Amino acid sequence: MKIFDGLHAFIWQSYRENNCNAYFIDDGKKILIDPGHEHLLSHVEQGLQTAGISWNGIEVVLITHGHPDHMEGIAQLGDRTVWGISQKEHDFVKKMAGRYFRMPEPDFFLGTGDLILGKNRFEVISTPGHSPGSICLYWPVRKALFTGDLIFQQGIGRTDLPGGDGSQLKESIKKIAALDVEYLLPGHGGPVVGTEAVQENFRIVEQQWFDYI
Numbered sequence: 001m002k003i004f005d006g007l008h009a010f011i012w013q014s015y016r017e018n019n020c021n022a023y024f025i026d027d028g029k030k031i032l033i034d035p036g037h038e039h040l041l042s043h044v045e046q047g048l049q050t051a052g053i054s055w056n057g058i059e060v061v062l063i064t065h066g067h068p069d070h071m072e073g074i075a076q077l078g079d080r081t082v083w084g085i086s087q088k089e090h091d092f093v094k095k096m097a098g099r100y101f102r103m104p105e106p107d108f109f110l111g112t113g114d115l116i117l118g119k120n121r122f123e124v125i126s127t128p129g130h131s132p133g134s135i136c137l138y139w140p141v142r143k144a145l146f147t148g149d150l151i152f153q154q155g156i157g158r159t160d161l162p163g164g165d166g167s168q169l170k171e172s173i174k175k176i177a178a179l180d181v182e183y184l185l186p187g188h189g190g191p192v193v194g195t196e197a198v199q200e201n202f203r204i205v206e207q208q209w210f211d212y213i
Contacts, residue, residue, distance in 0.1 A: 001191075003183060007144065009191060010047035012036065019043075020070045020187045023146060024051060024058075025139075028118030031060045033137065033146050034187060035073030044073065056080065060117055062110065064148025065134040066093035067161075070187060074104060082107035086126070089133025092163055110135055125176060129169025130157035136176055143182035143195075150176070152186040153201060156209050166213030177202040 001009040006027030012019040019040040025031040030053060035044055045055060055076065061083035063071045074083050085093075087109040094103075115122040115137075123138040130149045134157075137146040149157035151173050159166045177199075184192040184201060192201045 003144075003185070003191065003193075004142070007142070007183075008047060008051050009185065010044050011190065012040075012043060012188070018069050020149075021185070021189075022047070023185055024048065024053070025120075026051060026053065027120060029059050029120070030057055031062060031117060032058045033062045034064055034070040034148065035061060035076075037069050038072040038075050041073050041076060060084075062137060063089075064136065064146065064187065065089055065131045067131065067149070070148065071103070077104070084108040084110045086110045086124075086133040086135050088128075089131060089135070092132050096162055127172035127176065129159060129165055129167075129172045131161070132163040132165075134172075136172075138176075138179055138181075140180075143180055144185060145176060145179060145181045145183065146185045147176070147187065149187045151184070151201075151205055152189045153184075153192050154204050154208070155189065156205060156213065157187075159213055169213060170210055173202070173205065 003009050008024045010022040012021055019036045020034050022035050022044045023033040056078040058081050063085040066089045083106055085106050110124045112124055112126045115124050125136045127134050127136045127150050134148055159169050181198045182195050184198045192198050
């Protein structure tokens with residue numbers, strides 16, 4: 001799915017196995033956000049092929065959080081590719097699953113603040129709640145927000161997994177709701193497109209979910 005020039009969404013649509021949406025930015029640097037499970041990379045590979053890019057053409061991979069359905073695919077990275085995750089999330093994953101989760105060491109950590117990749121500036125936002133070191137990525141010039149498993153279309157990420165925290169999740173959602181967002185790009189389900197639709201989605205989530213977490 002082409003979101004706009006320079007951004008493609010590889011939406012996971014199978015209900016038989018859990019996997020995440022992946023996003024490919026082709027605007028200078030070739031960036032992949034959340035590749036997904038290692039054994040379920042076919043939708044990413046097909047999407048890249050449609051976009052005219054090989055898996056080995058990816059230069060940077062960014063991970064919103066450390067659950068396997070979002071980051072396990074980094075095991076397939078080529079030599080030209082570097083990847084990053086937040087320091088807190090990296091430490092959490094190593095502590096919880098380091099003995100049985102095959103994860104190469106990150107090339108850099110995603111710290112709160114500006115992230116410059118080629119000609120583009122992104123903002124890394126700390127958004128704990130679904131997991132301790134979860135982050136969102138905001139692309140201000142495009143008003144695009146990659147939310148991982150923090151918030152979806154009329155839904156929120158789970159808080160009953162290890163490291164989850166409902167109070168933190170609510171505060172994280174309130175934080176990103178203040179951004180100027182035209183494209184809300186979640187880790188599961190469909191994108192929310194249009195400023196009014198995005199703000200309405202935040203209102204629905206607060207009304208329907210905040211009393212239960």
